[in-house]
Amino acid sequence: MNIQVLGAHNCESQNSKLISLLIDDVLVIDAGGLTSSLSFSAQQKLKAILLTHQHYDHIRDVPTIAMNFAFWGSTINIYSTQPVHDALLTYLLNGKLYPNFLEWPRQKPTIKFTTMEPGKPQQIEGYSILAVLVNHPNLTVGYQVTSPDGKVVFYTSDTGPGLTDCWQKVSPQLLIIEVTLPNEYEEYAKESGHLTPRLLKQELTNFQALKGYLPQVVTVHMSPTLEKEIEAEIASVAKALNNSVTLSYEGMQLHL
Numbered sequence: 001m002n003i004q005v006l007g008a009h010n011c012e013s014q015n016s017k018l019i020s021l022l023i024d025d026v027l028v029i030d031a032g033g034l035t036s037s038l039s040f041s042a043q044q045k046l047k048a049i050l051l052t053h054q055h056y057d058h059i060r061d062v063p064t065i066a067m068n069f070a071f072w073g074s075t076i077n078i079y080s081t082q083p084v085h086d087a088l089l090t091y092l093l094n095g096k097l098y099p100n101f102l103e104w105p106r107q108k109p110t111i112k113f114t115t116m117e118p119g120k121p122q123q124i125e126g127y128s129i130l131a132v133l134v135n136h137p138n139l140t141v142g143y144q145v146t147s148p149d150g151k152v153v154f155y156t157s158d159t160g161p162g163l164t165d166c167w168q169k170v171s172p173q174l175l176i177i178e179v180t181l182p183n184e185y186e187e188y189a190k191e192s193g194h195l196t197p198r199l200l201k202q203e204l205t206n207f208q209a210l211k212g213y214l215p216q217v218v219t220v221h222m223s224p225t226l227e228k229e230i231e232a233e234i235a236s237v238a239k240a241l242n243n244s245v246t247l248s249y250e251g252m253q254l255h256l
């Protein structure tokens with residue numbers, strides 16, 4: 001399995017893109033910096049997009065990828081929960097802001113949407129995909145992706161602390177987990193459903209106690225303007241746990 005980090009952040013600028021992960025050139029999880037990161041020919045290879053929740057930084061490029069596929073006369077498969085389906089139709093693809101690509105063009109709609117049920121694995125393009133509830137507003141799921149050759153990655157999406165139930169359901173070799181803010185913002189992180197390096201350390205300690213091992217850990221969704229502090233604090237987490245914990249960046253390639 002080859003994972004390319006298209007967008008590693010929660011805020012966009014010339015040098016930072018919104019969260020989006022590409023797996024083996026065909027599967028995408030979250031569509032923040034999706035179209036802005038891929039050539040048209042790379043976009044045409046995509047088979048499926050998995051969305052974790054309805055926050056704008058995770059769905060921003062759904063209308064733009066749909067418009068491209070509409071021009072090509074192709075269909076793109078989108079998988080997510082019912083609340084994300086409803087939010088897309090109500091706010092973005094409502095026929096006013098942009099076309100309802102789930103029903104247009106009428107003969108062959110551009111988006112084929114499939115609802116994911118948390119806890120029920122689905123086969124998608126040869127991968128086994130498990131949606132797992134995490135601790136973030138509006139019903140948010142992380143995705144465990146198991147490749148045909150048995151490689152396993154779990155991406156938490158946005159989440160606050162309290163992942164014990166989640167850890168019981170997953171067994172990744174690679175954990176891609178959010179760390180949005182440095183330690184000094186812990187109260188705000190807890191209120192808004194995010195992690196700091198200190199909170200990450202607690203969650204990883206719980207993981208190790210429950211599962212008897214720690215996976216390789218890569219963080220995403222960092223606030224770009226606070227990234228230097230996050231990076232220093234993550235380094236001390238890695239040292240304390242004696243485990244690989246690194247920040248991701250746009251263009252990062254991960255191999256399993």
Ligand SMILES: [Zn+2]
Nearest residue numbers: 053055136158
């Ligand atoms: Zn969010």
Ligand SMILES: [Zn+2]
Nearest residue numbers: 010055057158
């Ligand atoms: Zn987010």
